[in-house]
Amino acid sequence: MKLTQLQKDLIFGSLLGDGNLQTGSKGKTWRYRAIQKSEHKEYLFHKYEILKDLCGTTPKENELLDTRTGNLIQRWSFNTLTNPSLNFFGNMFYTYDSNKEKWIKKVPLKVETFLNPRALAYFYMDDGALKWFGHSNAMRICTENFSKEDINRIRKSLKNLYNIDTGLIKKQLKNKTSFRISIPEKSSESFCELIKPYLVDCMKYKVSDGQYGHL
Structure with missing residues (x-):
């Protein structure tokens, strides 16, 4: 079908x-x-x-x-x-x-072609979270299972498609180094507005209202 x-x-x-x-x-x-x-x-x-x-x-x-x-x-x-x-x-x-x-x-080479706002919303609902509820509007996405190269491909797509700046959070667990995507305060409002129309009600707690709370 x-x-x-x-x-x-x-x-x-x-x-x-x-x-x-x-x-x-x-x-x-x-x-x-x-x-x-x-x-x-x-x-x-x-x-x-x-x-x-x-x-x-x-x-x-x-x-x-x-x-x-x-x-x-x-x-x-x-x-x-x-x-x-x-x-x-x-x-x-x-x-x-x-x-x-x-x-x-792995993250597809053509991720930028398919990462529309609704697909991005599902990605964030699956693996995203507020960085520090009640204290910050910054967000993060848990991408530890992907390589740094894969993660940077996502970050580049967010910048090219939506002008959203992101960073990397390094995590060290035993002998493995992994990374998360960070969405700083300056980018959080734009990111939220992008995915807000597609959020499922029970997952809105993951998204900031811009005043250190959630939707």
């Missing part, structure tokens, strides 16, 4: 964020998978309603053991069926690493 523009924006934006594609056919076919913690159940079902024509089952709740804390985390998830329309995104986002024997998600 042919994807609608809304479906394309959701898939593209969330693949920059928490969404992922899975293949059991060495990249010949793909399915989309979404997972959210129970407190973000509304957001998960919002995604499902948009993509349900691609799905064979409804979202399910399950538990995951957090190995860091030993606590059980309640989650909701759903998968689409494999669909030829998803091959476009699989080829764009994934490359096979023969050394690690797994598929690696």
Whole structure:
């Protein structure tokens, strides 16, 4: 089936964020998978309603053991069926690493072509947050799973498309260096105005009202 523009924006934006594609056919076919913690159940079902024509089952709740804390985390998830329309995104986002024997998600070279405001909103809702609620309008996007080169490709797109300046926050965990995108105070208002029309109600707490609060 042919994807609608809304479906394309959701898939593209969330693949920059928490969404992922899975293949059991060495990249010949793909399915989309979404997972959210129970407190973000509304957001998960919002995604499902948009993509349900691609799905064979409804979202399910399950538990995951957090190995860091030993606590059980309640989650909701759903998968689409494999669909030829998803091959476009699989080829764009994934490359096979023969050394690690797994598929690696990367930021597409043509990210700037597809990063419209609605796709950007899904990216931010998936992985964004206010830097310091009540004290700052600055924001950040958790991009630790991407390389620095990939992240800078996103930053360049934000500058070229929307004149939004960003920075990098370096994070060191054991022997791994990773980076987050920072959106400073001077850019936060423009960024918020860009994505505001597309925010799901339960995710508006991630966006500043310009007065150190949230929408």
